Amino acid sequence: MAQHRRRRTTALALGVPIALTAAGGLAYGLLPGGQPKASAASTAVPAWATATADGFASVNALGQNGTYGGRDGQIVTVKTLADLEKYATAAEPYVIVVAATINMDPVGKEIKVQSNKTIVGSGTSGQIVGGGFFLGAGVHNVIIRNLTIRDAYQGVWNDKEHDFDAIQMDGAHHVWIDHNDLRHMADGLIDVRKDSTYVTVSWNKLSQDNKAFGIGWTENVVTDITIHHNWIRETEQRNPSTDNAAHAHLYNNFLEDVAGTDINSSYGNYSRGATKMVLENSYFQGITNPVIKDSTATIVQKGNTFVGTSGRNESGGTAFDPKTYYAYTLDATANVPSLLKSGAGPRSSIGTTAATTKAAATTLTVAKDGSGQYSTVQAAVNAVPANNASRVVIQVKPGTYRELVKVPSNKPHVTIQGTGTSRKDTVIVYNNASGTQKPDGSGTYGTGGSATVAVDADDFQARNLTISNDFDEAAHTDIAQQAVALRTSADKVFLDGVIVSGDQDTLLVDTAAKEKLGRVYMTNSYVVGNVDFIFGRATAVIDKSVITLKKRYDGTSAGFVTAPSTAADRKGFLIANSTVNGDVSAASFYLGRPWHAGGDATLDPQTTVRNTSLSAAIKSTPWTDMSGYSWKDDRFAEYKNTGAGSGAASTNRPQLTDAQAAGQEVADWLGDWTPTAS
Numbered sequence: 001m002a003q004h005r006r007r008r009t010t011a012l013a014l015g016v017p018i019a020l021t022a023a024g025g026l027a028y029g030l031l032p033g034g035q036p037k038a039s040a041a042s043t044a045v046p047a048w049a050t051a052t053a054d055g056f057a058s059v060n061a062l063g064q065n066g067t068y069g070g071r072d073g074q075i076v077t078v079k080t081l082a083d084l085e086k087y088a089t090a091a092e093p094y095v096i097v098v099a100a101t102i103n104m105d106p107v108g109k110e111i112k113v114q115s116n117k118t119i120v121g122s123g124t125s126g127q128i129v130g131g132g133f134f135l136g137a138g139v140h141n142v143i144i145r146n147l148t149i150r151d152a153y154q155g156v157w158n159d160k161e162h163d164f165d166a167i168q169m170d171g172a173h174h175v176w177i178d179h180n181d182l183r184h185m186a187d188g189l190i191d192v193r194k195d196s197t198y199v200t201v202s203w204n205k206l207s208q209d210n211k212a213f214g215i216g217w218t219e220n221v222v223t224d225i226t227i228h229h230n231w232i233r234e235t236e237q238r239n240p241s242t243d244n245a246a247h248a249h250l251y252n253n254f255l256e257d258v259a260g261t262d263i264n265s266s267y268g269n270y271s272r273g274a275t276k277m278v279l280e281n282s283y284f285q286g287i288t289n290p291v292i293k294d295s296t297a298t299i300v301q302k303g304n305t306f307v308g309t310s311g312r313n314e315s316g317g318t319a320f321d322p323k324t325y326y327a328y329t330l331d332a333t334a335n336v337p338s339l340l341k342s343g344a345g346p347r348s349s350i351g352t353t354a355a356t357t358k359a360a361a362t363t364l365t366v367a368k369d370g371s372g373q374y375s376t377v378q379a380a381v382n383a384v385p386a387n388n389a390s391r392v393v394i395q396v397k398p399g400t401y402r403e404l405v406k407v408p409s410n411k412p413h414v415t416i417q418g419t420g421t422s423r424k425d426t427v428i429v430y431n432n433a434s435g436t437q438k439p440d441g442s443g444t445y446g447t448g449g450s451a452t453v454a455v456d457a458d459d460f461q462a463r464n465l466t467i468s469n470d471f472d473e474a475a476h477t478d479i480a481q482q483a484v485a486l487r488t489s490a491d492k493v494f495l496d497g498v499i500v501s502g503d504q505d506t507l508l509v510d511t512a513a514k515e516k517l518g519r520v521y522m523t524n525s526y527v528v529g530n531v532d533f534i535f536g537r538a539t540a541v542i543d544k545s546v547i548t549l550k551k552r553y554d555g556t557s558a559g560f561v562t563a564p565s566t567a568a569d570r571k572g573f574l575i576a577n578s579t580v581n582g583d584v585s586a587a588s589f590y591l592g593r594p595w596h597a598g599g600d601a602t603l604d605p606q607t608t609v610r611n612t613s614l615s616a617a618i619k620s621t622p623w624t625d626m627s628g629y630s631w632k633d634d635r636f637a638e639y640k641n642t643g644a645g646s647g648a649a650s651t652n653r654p655q656l657t658d659a660q661a662a663g664q665e666v667a668d669w670l671g672d673w674t675p676t677a678s
Contacts, residue, residue, distance in 0.1 A: 053143065053176035054421050055200035055226025055249065058326050062140070062198065067174040069118030069143030070095040077122070081105060088113045088133070097122050098147060104131025108152055108164040108186065115139050121146035121180075123348045131164065132185070137171030137194070146346045148181040158210050158236075162186035170194040177201045181345040183208040188238060192225060193217040197246075200226045205345035208263070210236045216243025221274045228252050228328070231340040234263045239287075244273040249322040250282060252331050254340045257286035259308075264288065267312075271297035276319040278302070283336040284309050291315065305333045329422030335546065338579035338613060342544045343524055362390070367397040377405045377416065377428060384411045391678045393417060396465060398425035404432070409456040409490070409512070415678055416453075418465035423499055426465040428453055433471045434505075435479025444480070447505055451487035456512070459492045461678060466499040473503060473553035484508045488520055488538065494675040495522040503550065504531040509538035514567055521666075521675045528582075532563035535595060537603075539571045541669045542578060549582030549589050549617050557585035557617070562592035563626065564605040572606030572635065574669050580645070581615035591622040594634040599627075606635035608664050610656070618645030621652040639664070 052058065053067035060066060073093030078084045079100035087094045093116035109131040113119070119133070120126070120143070127148040135142055144167060152164035164186035167177060171194045182189040182204060188211040192199055195218050206212045212235035215225060223245040232239050233256040242248045250269060257265040268290040271277040274297065281303040284290040289311035293299045298317025306313060322328065331339060364380045365372035372395075374380040380394045391413045398420035405428055407414050418426030430452040432445050448454075453467050471483035482505040486495075489510040500507050506529035511518030520540040527534060528548040534540075551557050561580065566572035573592075580591075591614075594605035622638070622645075623631040638646075639656040649655035656664060 051143075053174075053178075053200045054328065055202065055228065055326060056198050056224040056247070057174055057176045057200035057226065059198055059224070062173050064140050064174045064198070067141055067143060067176045067198070067200070069093075069141060069176070070116055071118065073116065078102075085111050088117060088119060090114060093117065095120065098126035098128070100125060101127040101129060103129045104152075107131065107154075108162060110134035110165065110168060112136060113139060113142055116141045118143040118145070119147065120144075121148070121346055124148070124346050126346070128166075132166040132168070135167075135169035135172035135175060135196075139169070139172040140174045142172065142174070143176045143178070144180065145176070145178045146180065148183075148346055150181070150183045150185070152185045154186045156186075159186045165189065165191050167191070168193070169196040169199070172196045172199075174198045175200075177204060179203045179344070179346055181205045181207075185209055187211060188214050189235075190214070190240075191217075192223065195220050195222050197223045197225070199223070200228075201230060202226070203229045203340075203344050204231070206230060206232045207234050211238040213240035214238045214243075215240050215245055215248070216272065216275075218244055220244065221246050223248075224325075225249070226322075226326075229331075229340060229344065230254070231256070231344040234258055234261060235265070236263060237266045238270070239265070239268045241270040242272060242275045242277060245275040245277070247320055247322075247325070248275055248277040249280075250277065251280040251328070252333075252336055252339075253282045254336050254344075255282070255284045255287050255290065256337075257288070259286055267292050269299075271299045273297060276317075278319045278322055279304060279315075281330045281333045281336065283307070283333055285337070289313075303330070303333050305336075327421045327425075329420075329424050338546060338581060341613070342546065342577060342579055347524075347544075362392045364392065364394045365397070366394060366401075368399040368401065369397075372397060376403050377401055378403055381405060381407055381411065381414065384414060386410045388413055391415060393678070395419050396426050396428075400427045400429060402429055404430050404452060404454075406454045407457045407460060409458075412458045412460070413678075414457060414459075415461040415463070416465065417461075417463050420464070423464045423466055423497055427468060428465065429468040429470055431469060431471045432483065433476065433479060434482040435476070436471075447480075447482040447484060448487055448508060448510070450482065450505075451484040451508065453486050455486070455488045455490055455493060458490045460488070460490055461494040461496065462498050463496040463677070464498070466501060468499075469502040469506070471503070489518060491516070491518050492673055492675075493518075493520040494677070495520065495525055496675075496677060497524045498522075499526045499528070501526070501528040502533065503529055503553065504533065505529070505535060506533035508536045509534070509540040509573075510536040511538055517570070519670055519673055521670060521673075523675075530559035532560050532593075532595070534561060534573065535563035535565070537565040537567060537570070537572075537597070539566075539669055541574045541576065541666050543574075543576050543666055545578045547575070547578060547580045549580065549584045549615075551584055557588035559584075559588070560590045560593050560624070562607045563595040564592065564607050565595040565597040565600075565603055566606045566635075568602055568604040571669050573608070574664065574666065575607070575609045575612055576666055577611050579613045579615075580609075580618060581613070582617060584617045586616040587619050589617045590619055590624045591638075592631075592636060593624045593626040594629050594631050594636075595626055596629045601629075604634055608635075608637050608639070608656070609641060610639035610661065610664065612641050613643040614641050614645030616644035620647055622647075623652070
């Protein structure tokens with residue numbers, strides 16, 4: 001970008017925040033609330049309703065090909081117990097959208113869910129209070145997602161009289177429990193019993209209960225279960241307890257016992273009976289007896305972290321290789337706490353009703369091995385008709401695509417979506433920099449032209465993939481080194497579950513012109529870089545994501561997270577409910593500085609960072625000047641941030657008042673646009 005050069009004087013390991021790791025876990029959008037009564041629709045099925053499970057729930061077995069819930073049935077929205085029970089117990093497949101708080105009557109009631117059902121909460125409004133769900137023998141192909149199930153507690157902590165679970169299954173198979181908040185029940189939160197198998201439990205919050213999660217209660221050794229990316233906190237036992245499981249794969253879970261509370265853990269992960277357990281890249285904090293096993297059971301531990309734990313921490317025996325059953329990608333253990341704090345549990349931006357889906361999307365497939373319609377992403381973009389009126393989804397199979405991708409302004413409504421089990425499986429990468437010479441000899445690319453992926457089309461979406469610029473700075477110190485991974489200059493850009501990675505100038509969120517509005521919403525994602533690596537004049541929100549700070553090519557730590565160039569009548573950057581961290585030196589990074597692009601004094605750059613965890617890498621004076629412009633003349637502020645890098649209000653660290661913060665919410669940035677997955 002103009003007047004933007006490498007500063008020489010000062011001088012999510014990537015992981016996955018929700019879903020995020022499976023492609024199915026990313027197939028979310030926004031639900032607008034629902035009708036007064038249950039309603040059915042039979043038009044185009046939204047992406048979240050067709051999502052499928054990962055882990056053991058994805059395995060073809062027992063006559064069931066993976067777990068996809070009620071995607072072949074009607075979509076209904078429910079707000080009453082009668083309607084929820086009517087559709088959940090029906091013989092036909094349904095996608096059941098819970099759009100209200102539903103109180104169980106009597107307390108402890110467990111609805112007997114039948115096969116081929118998806119039960120999903122509408123945003124955060126889907127809540128089940130005082131009871132839960134029961135999946136009996138032979139019930140199969142059930143998805144329970146994005147719900148809060150809570151408060152069947154009867155006043156007895158270790159309650160042996162009331163079997164009021166959030167989700168109980170006795171002999172069910174192919175079940176996916178994903179992105180729920182389960183808490184404060186009368187017995188356990190989840191019970192997987194009596195030969196239930198092919199189960200995946202992912203991205204849930206389990207808390208405030210004596211017993212979190214029990215598996216087994218059978219003499220048969222048949223259960224196959226995957227448990228990943230769950231935040232289990234303030235629970236005493238069964239975290240989980242796994243008895244006689246043939247294959248138990250636990251990875252990237254966060255077990256937390258908070259010091260100074262009345263709830264104290266008695267043990268963490270327990271391998272019982274003849275269980276074979278693989279336990280990988282999980283994080284245990286404050287847990288007593290974090291990992292224990294019977295003499296007859298096995299545990300193979302790999303890459304786990306233990307902080308403030310005590311007592312037994314055991315392993316032994318041989319288990320199995322999960323990758324012989326399904327593909328998966330591990331997140332770095334160090335990232336797990338921040339990843340799950342921002343990504344586990346129900347999401348406010350989930351789903352869309354069929355009524356709001358205007359037309360069925362056209363799907364194009366890309367595969368390097370020739371198994372798709374196209375072998376490059378750009379070829380698929382080229383195939384999108386100009387001025388297309390409806391959504392085109394470009395599904396990109398796992399692989400590394402070294403190419404430049406441009407979505408021109410006359411091709412709106414395009415989605416580029418990786419189909420792997422992790423966003424790291426599908427990578428679009430190139431290595432142009434601002435100073436790189438163009439092949440035709442017409443000059444250098446410039447900052448904006450260096451982008452690996454450039455989006456000029458409105459209503460663009462990307463999910464479940466990595467976009468990277470791997471320009472080698474050390475090998476090219478003689479040229480301008482800004483190297484953009486992703487550039488957007490459009491309105492209504494939705495980035496969900498992606499990694500955008502580079503060094504200097506990683507993510508350029510721009511507008512088509514100074515007077516044009518360009519809104520960007522990024523959620524459940526990672527942005528990686530070091531110098532001004534989130535920059536531009538767009539109205540952009542980074543929500544529930546991880547901003548990863550990276551050292552310079554020479555090993556030094558110094559940088560700037562944001563460089564907004566906001567027009568005076570626009571909103572700039574909002575970073576909310578996120579985490580800023582990285583393997584860099586303490587007090588070495590600024591949160592931002594004002595970029596008056598082209599020396600334009602009329603600009604009014606803005607960055608607000610709120611409700612975000614800041615690591616010690618952030619300076620105690622987190623804002624700084626740029627190119628002769630003082631940050632104090634523009635709009636830079638914080639609100640209720642936490643972590644070692646946060647600080648109290650001062651003249652060098654302005655904090656919003658509660659009244660000011662009420663006008664700087666995500667919805668204030670997005671206005672009349674509700675990001676919806678398509």
